[in-house]
Structure formats: C-alpha cells, structure tokens
Amino acid sequence: MFCYYILVVACIAANSASRLPTAPYDIRVDHYKVDTTKDLIINTARPRFSWKIAMLETERNVLQVAYQLQIKSRNDQWDSKQVMSSHSIHVSYMGFDDLQSATFYQFRLRIWTTQSNQTSPWTNWIHFRTFMFNIHSYILSKNDSLMWIGSNQINMNELRKEFQISNSSPIQSAVVYISGLGYYELYVNGDKVDISRKLDPGWTVYEKRTLLVSFDLSATIKSGMNAVGVRLGNGWYGQEQYTPPVAPEPNYGPPRFIFFLQILFDNGEEMHVYSDSTWIGRQNSILHDSIYNGEFVDSRNDRLNWSRVGFTDLLSLWIPAELMSSPINESLHGQVVMQDMPPIRAGSDALHFEVTSTLIGGYLSANDIGHIQGAMLTDGGILKPIAVWSPTIGVQVFDLAQNMAGWCRFRFYGARGVGVYIRHGEILTPSIATTNRSYGEVYTENLLGATQSDTYVLHGDPAGEIYEPTFTYHGFRYVSIINAPNSMTVDDVECLVVHSETTLKGHFISSNPIINQIQHNIQWSQLNNLMSLPTDCPQREERKGWLGDAALTVNEALYNFDLIKLYINFLHSIVNTQGTDGAVPDTVPFSDGDFPADPNWGTALPTIAWQLYRHYNDVQILSSFYSNIRLYVESVYNAYKSTGLANLFYSYGDWVPPAPQPRANESLTSSFAFMHDISLLINMSQILGYTNDTHNYMELYQQLAEEFHRVFFNSTSHFYADGTQTSQILALALPNVVPSNIRSLVLEHLVSDITQKNNHVATGIIGTAQLYPLLSDNGYHDLALELISSITYPSYGYMSNNPYENATALWEIWNAPFEGPEMNSRNHIMYGSIGAWFYSHLAGIEFTSNTIVIRPRMASESKKHLLRKVDCQLSTLHGLVHVAYTRDEPDLVSNSIRFRLTIPANTQARVIFEPLFSGARCVRLIEGNEVIWPIDPKLLTERHNIENEVETGVMIVYINSGQYEYQVYWE
CATH class of the missing domain: 2.60.40.10 (Immunoglobulins)
Structure with missing residues (x-):
C-alpha cells in the first residue's frame, strides 16, 4: 500500500x-x-x-x-x-x-x-x-564561598549587594544562576530581570530536586559598580501551605536563595559574585505572603532604588545575611538542577498562539457558533471588569466575567496609612448554600482554610499608586474592595491571567453552542491549573498536584496546549516521590491524600508518559521513565497478590458521580486502572524492544482479563458488578476483557441505563473519561452527542445553563449550586477529559507513530442537528492539521457531507469516512471537482489510493500533505 x-x-x-x-x-x-x-x-x-x-x-x-x-x-x-x-x-x-x-x-x-x-x-x-551541566557538583565544590542565604531572625525578604568590575577588558558574557525558595524576584541595577516572569522557581520535591534558573545579563552588567537585589517569598516552601496530618509536613523553614554570577572577559579572565554573608537584607513592604492567604503589604516600607548602585536607607535596618542550610538532602541523592520548563508568567507573555480563532476556510459562520460566556483567550491575558457595584457601605465588587487564576492590578488614590482589604471569590452570595452575607457580596465559604485576600496600606502618592501582588495568586471571578479611599471605577482595575507559559495549539469550534461553551470552559480551567505543575483548582486551600486530575486530563491538555516540558518536569517530581517499592502518592509533591495512591491516581506516571509519546512521537520519554513505570506497575501487582481483583485497594474510586448516584464498585474501578497500566507497559516495551517484558506482561494481562470477567460479571443480569454505568464502561473500555459473545449485551445494559435516566450520565471522573469515546466507537455516537448537548442536570451543559450561576470554567461537582462549601470548586479540571473527545472523535484527529489519522464520527441524518458543522485546527510538530465539515451546504442532499482537510508538509494521512447510518454504502466520493469513487479500476492511479471496506462500509483515502475538499454521499 x-x-x-x-x-x-x-x-x-x-x-x-x-x-x-x-x-x-x-x-x-x-x-x-x-x-x-x-x-x-x-x-x-x-x-x-x-x-x-x-x-x-x-x-x-x-x-x-x-x-x-x-x-x-x-x-x-x-x-x-x-x-x-x-x-x-x-x-x-x-x-x-x-x-x-x-x-x-x-x-x-x-x-x-x-x-x-x-x-x-x-x-x-x-x-x-x-546550561552549566555540572552545576550541582560546582555548588558543592564552592561550599565555603557559595551558600544559601537568608535569615532565621527576621523576615528577610529583600537583599542586596554591590560589586565592582575593575577589569579593563570588555565583558564577553555575564550569566547568573539563581534559586530562591519558595519564590524569588531578581533585580539588577534597579530593574527587575524578566518583568512578566512570576512565582519562580517551580514547585518540586525540594529536598530531592530544587530548580535553578539562569539569566543572561550580558547586556545589563557593566564595567564599574553594579548592584543586584533579590526579593523572596514563602511560596510552597512556607509551612503555611501544608495541611498535616493528612500528609507529613516537610521540615522547611524561612525563605532563602543561592546566587552565582559568572562574568567572562575578552582577555579570558573570569569574575564571580556569590551569595554569601556580604549581602545585606531587611524586611520590605511585604509583611507577610502566603499562597493560600494572600499578602499583607505596607507600601510605606517601599524603598525606591533599593537595587541601584549607591542606595542608602536612613529609615530601615539592613543587616548581614545569614548562611542557611541547603534544601537539598544529600542522603536522598537530592540535586540542584536546571528548571527545564517554561516559567509561570502573567499577562500577554503567558500564552502564545499557533492556531487562530479566525475560521480558516471552514464552513462555520458566527451565527452557527452562538454566544460564548466569558473572556476569550485572545484577549491578551489582561481582563477588565465588566461591572462594579456596592452591596454595602464601604464595599465595591468587580465582575471580571471569567473565572480565572492570577491577580489584579489596582490604582488607588488616598492618604498615607490608609489600609485597603481585597477579597477574591468565584461566585456571589447568596447562593443556594446558606450564608449570612448581603446579596451581591463575594462568596468565600468554599475556599475552606484559604482567605484569598490581600491587604494594602497606601504610601499616599498624590498622583495615585499601583498595587499588584508579588508572591501569591488567586482563583476568582469577583473581586471585593473594602475601605478603598476613593470610589473606584472599572478603569482602576485590571486583572492579569497567570499560568505556566505555554502555546495554544488546538482550536475546536462547532455549530453546537453547548459544545463550544464546554470547550471554552475546559481551556480556561486547564490554563488556570498550570502553575509549574498541573493542579486541581486555583482558589481554595488545596491547589495540589493531584495525580488523578493530571492523568485524566493530560490527553485533553496536549491537544489544546504545548505542555511537554511542564509534564516532563512533573514526571520527574512523581519519580522523586516514588518509594523503593515503586508506590507513588495521590499528590505530588506529597502534601495531601494517601500513599500509596489509588490506582486511578497512580496511573498518572504511565499515562502521562504514554500521552507525551503519542502527541510528540518522542521515544526518549518512554526510555527515560520506563524503569520507574515498570516499578510502579509492580507495586500495584504486589498489592494485587494479597487481594485479587475482587478486593484491590482504592481510595476514591469513580470520584464524585452526580448526586444521588452511588460510586461504582471501587475494586472494579481500581482493577481497571491496574490493567490499563499493564496494557500501556506492554505498548512501551514493544516500542523499546524489551521483548521479555512484552511477553511476561501480555501473559499477566490475559490472566487478569479472565479474572476480571470471572469476578465481576453477573451472568444472570448480564452486567458487571453493581450494574452502574461506570462498571460497564470500564469493563468495555479494557481490551479483551468482555467476551465478544456478550459484548452487545453489556453495551445494551449501559445504553438502557443511560436512557432510563433520560439520557443523563451517572458517572464520576473515571467513568466519564471513558464513556464518550466508548459510545462513539461502538455505534452509539448519536447518544454521545445527545449527552454532551444536554443542559439539564447532570450534564456539562448544565454548568453554564442553569438559573443559579453560569460557569465560565468547569465545576468540580455536577450540582455545585446545591452543595455546601465543602469540596465545591468552580474552576476544576478533572472533568476536562471530555475535551480530548472533541479532537479525537468529533474532529477525528488521532496519532500513530508516523501517520495522522483523520476519522470524524458523524451524527446520523436524524440527529445531525446536534452537530452539523465542525472546524478544528491542531498544530502538530509537522505543521497545522485543519479539519472542517458541514452537513448543511445547499447542494448537499440527505446523508452527505462536505469535508475540508489540511495535512502538513512531510506527513501522510489516512482519512476514514464512516457511513452516516447503519448499513450505508458510499455511492459517490468527490475530491475537488473529480469523482474518485466509484471509478473504473483501470483508471486508478497513485492519486486515487482508496480502500472500500465492504463489511463495514467504511471508505479510506490515503493522502500526503496538502489541502483537500471532499464530498461524500451515502445510500
């Protein structure tokens, strides 16, 4: 072929x-x-x-x-x-x-x-x-001159040093290496280095792997006197961010930093500036900073020019810095390493674009798309309020119209010493949950122990003064200003969207406004939870690296955003927490949950590695983490030996199904994750050529498949375990588990349960992730479209179409307005798994090792109103893949489509057209203006490489790069 x-x-x-x-x-x-x-x-x-x-x-x-x-x-x-x-x-x-x-x-x-x-x-x-490849060894060799510094006596969060360059030779280069824990900001000769870079360095298992950042200062350092300054914040290094006794509290301490400046001259000489006891420091205007609880800033403590040469301060006491212990635990083989991923950024520098929101040669119009609630990703990363009101005296509330992560920049006018209190929240009171607050105020009860508040004391500049936080971030849509000295307008507030720097690589839009809103909410929730690692939510006392959320959404995330570096870093953090027995915890760094993890949480290690390989075709990722993945799978296997599948351990199972539905059988749910990971390990071992592992794990999987069916299948009722939707979904999703002679019966039970619930899901996060692809791949694509198009409870559409609150990001639970404040985030990513189905099934873009597969699933003629048009752009490593189709062109008859496709240079594609109804046969296939099916076999040329699968009616066209337009007619 x-x-x-x-x-x-x-x-x-x-x-x-x-x-x-x-x-x-x-x-x-x-x-x-x-x-x-x-x-x-x-x-x-x-x-x-x-x-x-x-x-x-x-x-x-x-x-x-x-x-x-x-x-x-x-x-x-x-x-x-x-x-x-x-x-x-x-x-x-x-x-x-x-x-x-x-x-x-x-x-x-x-x-x-x-x-x-x-x-x-x-x-x-x-x-x-x-980078300096031997940086860790270098730091160890300089332990008498290069030290971590800070203070155990005062809150020393602002430090400075002046130094002189007397070498007459021109400066060839000046490179600095720095790490400040929990967060730092670097200033040189009065200016901040890299203004949009925030909350640096990334959160890791600090005792195992502390990240070092490097800046090229060649254009900044000059001959003569120079000054450097460092500001420090608590970040995740602060004790306040941990919640024992759920997880052990790390033995961290006050902020500290390490600094090494290497200056090379044209004459071959070098000069070094280190972090040592010659630095001096003080407490600056940030009197307290906390990720959960915001900042307390007294701007009267600001000192202009504090990082410039010749600065003097008659109002503050600057004292020598102390030598602090290293965060690295040498006995655990900890290391200082390069931060090999993009940083967290604020505003327009945080998000780049490889795709456009402009429709490029598709069939959609603005009328097809409908209104989408919330801000657009193309708005530039800075949101302005759309409204302001005063619910009570002395309080003003601003509405950003979008649930976001970041902070706001405020302009205040007032007298010196006036204090302003700022609160952030996702929704307004009163909600259905009880509250004692006035109507229209910011609701904060669902933040649990986090206050998400900032306090700012003015220094009294008559021209006005600007405040924005430095070492915290918030998850919010609404901002409340209490005790502002002036009546503020929307022009006095702008809010910066903050997340790990990334590129938008996927754009999916359709003629179904409900799907469009869900896609909007997914992309925003994903961005809001990229904070150097994938988190679960950005607002409450949590914001952890929950492995379950990361595993469920990595496929969606990689369709939408370029995140390979962030996920590789996260894989390293997972490995850093891995026990000698191979087990991993529920959160990484381990700060909440259980250890060992629920299997559907621990699956993050093999699942993330596998999805990175799929999306980037990078075998190096598999080879780098294979031994750790194998060790993890063996840890679950060892637990299985004591329990069998019938009692395999779990913590959460199919988490948060819609009330009042129960969770599915937990052991079946854990068994699904265990067998899923073995199947991934088999795939990896085949790719890497580990034939013994392939053989052994294939044998194990077959044994487990037989046990799964034997243990969980009810031969009388013809369903698995408790008969719940999730139990059937997971059994069907596993390869070679459900015998072929009963597969249709299990599917019918699943579909019957869905229809009995008026076409609604009863699944939690595990079942939901598998449901939609399963339906689309097994003849029930119409039903999947009906489920995703629903706006009644419980459904994705209900989140943005209900009388109580209209979501611009994903909810944590299906019935958020009816639940109390516990576990009730309105900006959660774990249900974002559905986003992968938009690309893989609605647009039909899938990957193999060297071929792009385009296989859109189409609604039948009677249900085509659910999805008449699709327009999808996906930027791959080779270039842009564009898929667009319509069922509504004037010259198209029933059971026909028009389909536009762009395949990037240096690739090939397999385009699969599925019949539009059961038993249909393709009667005409046109490309451009030429009929390419049916065609006399004698006329077939290299341009017409077509397969007709007689049994299924599927048409397959093999093409190379280029732009194509097909019309396909079915009878």
Whole structure:
C-alpha cells in the first residue's frame, strides 16, 4: 500500500516545479520554541532539533529530502553538510564533540524538498546557550564561598549587594544562576530581570530536586559598580501551605536563595559574585505572603532604588545575611538542577498562539457558533471588569466575567496609612448554600482554610499608586474592595491571567453552542491549573498536584496546549516521590491524600508518559521513565497478590458521580486502572524492544482479563458488578476483557441505563473519561452527542445553563449550586477529559507513530442537528492539521457531507469516512471537482489510493500533505 508514497516522491522529485523555496519555520530545540523563548537554554550536550516545512495552499505531496544544520560558538563550528533524510522532528546534533557547558552558540538550518529544484534559504542564525551541566557538583565544590542565604531572625525578604568590575577588558558574557525558595524576584541595577516572569522557581520535591534558573545579563552588567537585589517569598516552601496530618509536613523553614554570577572577559579572565554573608537584607513592604492567604503589604516600607548602585536607607535596618542550610538532602541523592520548563508568567507573555480563532476556510459562520460566556483567550491575558457595584457601605465588587487564576492590578488614590482589604471569590452570595452575607457580596465559604485576600496600606502618592501582588495568586471571578479611599471605577482595575507559559495549539469550534461553551470552559480551567505543575483548582486551600486530575486530563491538555516540558518536569517530581517499592502518592509533591495512591491516581506516571509519546512521537520519554513505570506497575501487582481483583485497594474510586448516584464498585474501578497500566507497559516495551517484558506482561494481562470477567460479571443480569454505568464502561473500555459473545449485551445494559435516566450520565471522573469515546466507537455516537448537548442536570451543559450561576470554567461537582462549601470548586479540571473527545472523535484527529489519522464520527441524518458543522485546527510538530465539515451546504442532499482537510508538509494521512447510518454504502466520493469513487479500476492511479471496506462500509483515502475538499454521499 505505501509504495504509493514512494512513487509520488520519485515522480515529483523528477518533475518538481521551480518555485522560490522557503526557509524552515517554527523551529524547536529540545522542544523549546525558538520564536517564543526569551533566553534559549539547553541542558544537554546533544540537543535535538525540529522544524516545520512551508507549503503553498496549492501544493501537495511536499516532502523533505535533505537538510543541513550548522552550529557555531565563539571558538568552534560544526557543519552537518547535506544529510539525505526526511526527518524533521527530533533530529539529533551529531557532531564529533559534545557541546560545551555554559557556552553561547548559534545555529542555522536549510532544507531540500520535493517541490523545488533549489535549496531553501538558510534560517537566520538562532542563538542559544547551554546550561552549566555540572552545576550541582560546582555548588558543592564552592561550599565555603557559595551558600544559601537568608535569615532565621527576621523576615528577610529583600537583599542586596554591590560589586565592582575593575577589569579593563570588555565583558564577553555575564550569566547568573539563581534559586530562591519558595519564590524569588531578581533585580539588577534597579530593574527587575524578566518583568512578566512570576512565582519562580517551580514547585518540586525540594529536598530531592530544587530548580535553578539562569539569566543572561550580558547586556545589563557593566564595567564599574553594579548592584543586584533579590526579593523572596514563602511560596510552597512556607509551612503555611501544608495541611498535616493528612500528609507529613516537610521540615522547611524561612525563605532563602543561592546566587552565582559568572562574568567572562575578552582577555579570558573570569569574575564571580556569590551569595554569601556580604549581602545585606531587611524586611520590605511585604509583611507577610502566603499562597493560600494572600499578602499583607505596607507600601510605606517601599524603598525606591533599593537595587541601584549607591542606595542608602536612613529609615530601615539592613543587616548581614545569614548562611542557611541547603534544601537539598544529600542522603536522598537530592540535586540542584536546571528548571527545564517554561516559567509561570502573567499577562500577554503567558500564552502564545499557533492556531487562530479566525475560521480558516471552514464552513462555520458566527451565527452557527452562538454566544460564548466569558473572556476569550485572545484577549491578551489582561481582563477588565465588566461591572462594579456596592452591596454595602464601604464595599465595591468587580465582575471580571471569567473565572480565572492570577491577580489584579489596582490604582488607588488616598492618604498615607490608609489600609485597603481585597477579597477574591468565584461566585456571589447568596447562593443556594446558606450564608449570612448581603446579596451581591463575594462568596468565600468554599475556599475552606484559604482567605484569598490581600491587604494594602497606601504610601499616599498624590498622583495615585499601583498595587499588584508579588508572591501569591488567586482563583476568582469577583473581586471585593473594602475601605478603598476613593470610589473606584472599572478603569482602576485590571486583572492579569497567570499560568505556566505555554502555546495554544488546538482550536475546536462547532455549530453546537453547548459544545463550544464546554470547550471554552475546559481551556480556561486547564490554563488556570498550570502553575509549574498541573493542579486541581486555583482558589481554595488545596491547589495540589493531584495525580488523578493530571492523568485524566493530560490527553485533553496536549491537544489544546504545548505542555511537554511542564509534564516532563512533573514526571520527574512523581519519580522523586516514588518509594523503593515503586508506590507513588495521590499528590505530588506529597502534601495531601494517601500513599500509596489509588490506582486511578497512580496511573498518572504511565499515562502521562504514554500521552507525551503519542502527541510528540518522542521515544526518549518512554526510555527515560520506563524503569520507574515498570516499578510502579509492580507495586500495584504486589498489592494485587494479597487481594485479587475482587478486593484491590482504592481510595476514591469513580470520584464524585452526580448526586444521588452511588460510586461504582471501587475494586472494579481500581482493577481497571491496574490493567490499563499493564496494557500501556506492554505498548512501551514493544516500542523499546524489551521483548521479555512484552511477553511476561501480555501473559499477566490475559490472566487478569479472565479474572476480571470471572469476578465481576453477573451472568444472570448480564452486567458487571453493581450494574452502574461506570462498571460497564470500564469493563468495555479494557481490551479483551468482555467476551465478544456478550459484548452487545453489556453495551445494551449501559445504553438502557443511560436512557432510563433520560439520557443523563451517572458517572464520576473515571467513568466519564471513558464513556464518550466508548459510545462513539461502538455505534452509539448519536447518544454521545445527545449527552454532551444536554443542559439539564447532570450534564456539562448544565454548568453554564442553569438559573443559579453560569460557569465560565468547569465545576468540580455536577450540582455545585446545591452543595455546601465543602469540596465545591468552580474552576476544576478533572472533568476536562471530555475535551480530548472533541479532537479525537468529533474532529477525528488521532496519532500513530508516523501517520495522522483523520476519522470524524458523524451524527446520523436524524440527529445531525446536534452537530452539523465542525472546524478544528491542531498544530502538530509537522505543521497545522485543519479539519472542517458541514452537513448543511445547499447542494448537499440527505446523508452527505462536505469535508475540508489540511495535512502538513512531510506527513501522510489516512482519512476514514464512516457511513452516516447503519448499513450505508458510499455511492459517490468527490475530491475537488473529480469523482474518485466509484471509478473504473483501470483508471486508478497513485492519486486515487482508496480502500472500500465492504463489511463495514467504511471508505479510506490515503493522502500526503496538502489541502483537500471532499464530498461524500451515502445510500
């Protein structure tokens, strides 16, 4: 079959049209996008490069045939020469010598393709530098001059040092390495380094792995006197953020930082500036900071120019810094390592775009899409209030119209010493839950122990003064200002959206307004819960790295956002918490939940690794974490040996099904996760060539499959376990568990239960994640569309269509307005799993190792009103995949579709058209203006590589890159 592609390449190479070639674009180095990374730092001596190949709208079958890569430093240069290869992702540097540590480099690239007689132009020289590869050893070797510093005596959260550069030789480079725990901000010669970078460094298991950040200060450090300043915050290093006795409280202490500045001169000499006892510090205007409880800021303690040369302060006591212990536990083999993921950012720098909200050649109009509640991701990362009111004297409430994570920037006018109190909440009082507060105030009872409040004391600037938090963040839609000295307007408030820096790579929109709102809520909830690790919620006394939430939503997250670096870092944190027996906890870093984890939580380790491999086709991820994944699976296997599947351990099971529905059989739910992970381990071992593991785990899986059916199946009633929807869903979702002769009976029981509940789900987070793909893949796609289109309780649509509150992010529980404050987040991501189904089934975009699969599931003619049109963009490592279809074009008859498709250069695709109703057969397939099915077999050419599956009626078309438009008619 695939000889077709070889023929095409040969034909085009021989007869290529001469056109102006285009340089490769959207280049990545070790997964970092060079276009959006401010200071490109690589932590390996053998980096890998990826790029995309430009293609004109009219071009097809564009393939790379060769590339050339050049890398140079100040003293060396390497040239790959022309490499005959079609590879354009994860292309390794193959130089004879490794790249050097802590060195500045440049590279450029050009390619040859089948569409041009000429080579492409070179890209511009792209700058990057390498990290100090031996940084941990270096820090240990300097233990008498390079120290963690801070204070055990006072809240020393502002430190400074001046130093002189007397070397007459020009400065070649100045690079700083810094880590401040819990958070830090770095200032040099009066200015903050990297203004939008916030809440740095990322939260990790500090005693095992503390993250170090590097900045290039070559343009900032100058000859003569210089000054550096560091501000510190408690962050997750503060004791206040932990809630024993659920999890053991880490033995952390006051904030501290480590700092190393390396200055190189053209004459070859070096100068170093370290963190040591020559630094001086004080307590600044932030009198207290807490992630949960906000900040108390007295701006009268601000000192202008505190990080500039020559600063003097007659009003504060600056004292020498103390040497502090390292957070690293050497006995646990802890290390200081590079923060190898994008930072948390605020505002417009936090989110980049590879896709657009503009419809590109699809069939949708604005009227099809409908109104979407909330702010758009394209609004620039800074939201303005849409309304303000005063529910009581001295209180003003602002509505941002969007449930978000971050903070607000306020402008105050008032006298020196006036204090303003700021509160944040997701909803207003009164809700259905009882409350003693006045109507229209911010509701805070669901925040549990977190206050989410900031206090600001004015310094009395007649021209007005600006306040925004530094070392905290909030989850909110509404902001309450109490005791403002001036009556504030919406122009006095703007709120910065804050999350780990990422790129929007997926855009899904349809003619179903309910689905569109759900997609909006998913994307916002996902962004709101990216805070250097995937969290569960951004508002209450929690915000933890719950593994269950992370495992359930990673597939959705990777369809929507470019998050490979964040998830790799999280995998390292999971491994850092892993016990010697292989077990992992429910949260990482371990701060809540159980240890060992519920199997549907612990599955995050294999599931995240597997989904990263699927979306990025990077085998390195599997090989890096395989041994830990195997060890984890063995830990569950060891527990199973004592219990069997019938009593396999659990903590949460199918968490929070809609009231009053019970949770499904917990042991069946845990058994599902256990067997799911074994199946992933089998896949990984096959890819990596570990044949013994493949054989052994296949045998184990088969034994477990037989046991699962024997233990949980009720042969009288023909359902599994308790008959709940989730029990049937999970049994059916596992491969080779339900015997083929009873599969239809189990499906019928599931569907009957759904229809008896008036087409509503009764599933918690585990069952819901598997339900929609299961229905779509087994002949019940119409039912799946009816479920997702529902706006009555319980449903996704109900969250945004009810008389009480209209969600702009996902709820934690299906009936949030009716529950009390306990466990009632309105900005939770765990039900976001449905978002993957939008891409994988409604648009039909799936991945294999080297082929894009396009297989949209279509509603039948009687249900096509549920989903008449879809428009989906997905930016892959190769380029943009665009899928659009319509059932409503004027010239289309019943049971027909029009379908537009873009496949990026250097790829191939398998396009699968499913019959629009049972027993249907394709009677005509048109591409462009040409009938390509049916066609006389004698006329079949390389352009018409089509399969007709007679038994199923499925039509399959094999294509290479390009833009296509199909019309498909069924009878």
